[in-house]
Amino acid sequence: MNYIIEGLINGILMGSIYGLTALGLTIIFGVLKVINFAHGSLLMVGMYVAYWAVSLSGLHPYLTLVVVVPVMYLFGYYLQDIVIKPIFKAEREVREPITVIIVTTGVWYILDNLTLLVFGPQYRSIQDNPLRGKMLEFGEMLISVPKLWGFFAAIITAGSVYWFLQKTRTGRAIRATSLDRDAASLMGIKQYRVYNIAFGIGTATAGIAGVTLVPFYNVFPTVGVLFDIKGFIIVVLGGLGSIGGAILGGIIIGLIESVGPQFMAATWTEAIVYGLFLLVLFVKPSGLFGVRYDW
Template sequence: MLGIIEALINGVLMGSIYGLTAVGLTLIFGVMKVINFAHGSILMVGMFSAYWFVKLTGLNPYLAIPVVVPFLFYFGYFMQSWIIRPIFEAEKDVREPITVIIVTTGIWYVLDNLSLLFFGAEYRVVKTSVTGKIFEFYDMYFLLPKIIGAGITILCAIYLYWFLKHSKMGKAIRATSLDREAASLMGIKQSKIYNIAFGMGCACCGMAACVLIPFYYVYPTVGVPFDIKAFIIVVLGGLGSIPGAIIGGIIVGIIENVGAQFMASTWTELLLYGVFLFVLLVKPSGLFGMKQDF
């Protein structure tokens, strides 16, 4: 019984961190209607930046947040404005900008292979002041960095939610996501909103990277396992919905952890995709998704 409770709580902790990686993906999709296949690679860029920051300065890993998050924001901002925007403009009369998806896939390959070239295939771990610290409770153990990570995720989600709901920029982002043309007619500069939305999506990855670095290792294709999960989470929680991404992440975390207590962990993937298909059948827009015409 204790094992199941332990697994449940661990699932919530790890799941909320999955949620944070998915928030960035859902934000970019919500605004631009573009699936960013390079998302996992951006997480990898974030993890390498956080890794080098902690490795070179020896500071607390959470102090990397004010450095890595703005860095990733501008990384995303300029990636959108220099690489994706020209393609987007060429495709602006197309209902679904498929070429953009192909470009993001290209960025994925380029980033992964560049890091393979520069850093090698080696797995890197950095020892920080919180690495390996645990929180013990009735013979159950929880990793301190995971607890902190889950806390940061919740704060982040609340802030993002508030930002989109109440700030002027947030309102402009939401307006663009609802109707590109109408928003442009109201004087909102579409390309700038896209830059900012892409930047914010990447900044979320930066945040997730700083949270992962105290207990996870970095290597050039580290984004791939997280990427696949983020896609499931985003569709499960509803495309474009921030609470949906966090709840979706927690659901995935719980299925993975608790499911594995009853069956071989290989089978939890089956369970995961089973739940995923079921949600799609019953509520195709996802748990928190709005019915909208993309």
């Protein structure tokens, strides 16, 4: 019984971190209507920024958020402004431009290989870090402390992004653009600036995810790919464009991965994840928590 409760708790914790890694994907898709194939690479960049920030400063990993969030926001903002925007402008008449997807794939390869070139292929993990390997003990149950921190980071991040989109002037402009970009520009909203901001926010959340991962996860140039596929499954499960859906989708995957192995061979959990993914696509293509109506 204890094992199951422990599995449930760890599943929820790890799952919310999965959700956090996918949050940027769903934000960027919701506004730009483009699947960002470079999202895993943005997460990887976030992990490297966090890794170096922690290693060089020796601070508690979560204190480096002060550096990581603005750096990643600006990185995303200008990546969209300089690399992706020209393609959008060239394909103005297309609602979901395929060429932009191809460009993001290019960005993925360039970022991963640049990182390989600069930092080499070795696996890195932060030394002397106050969270590494820490466990909370409740009787016989063990709860990972860095994952608990990650859980709170995920909830706070998703909550803040949601609040920002609902209540601020810029947030409303972002929602309006995601629902009807031409109508939004008739309200005086600068469409491409909103795209830059949304991309910046999505990248910043990938940076936050990077900070939550480095205390217990190795950093290497292709680490993003592992989270990429999971991220796609999560946002489809939760509903593309839905912020709460990303976190809940992540938690579903986390639960399957942590509780599943107590009843079957661990490799079977993958089959359940992909099976659920297909089932959702067949039965409710807009996702479990997505909106049936178009944006």
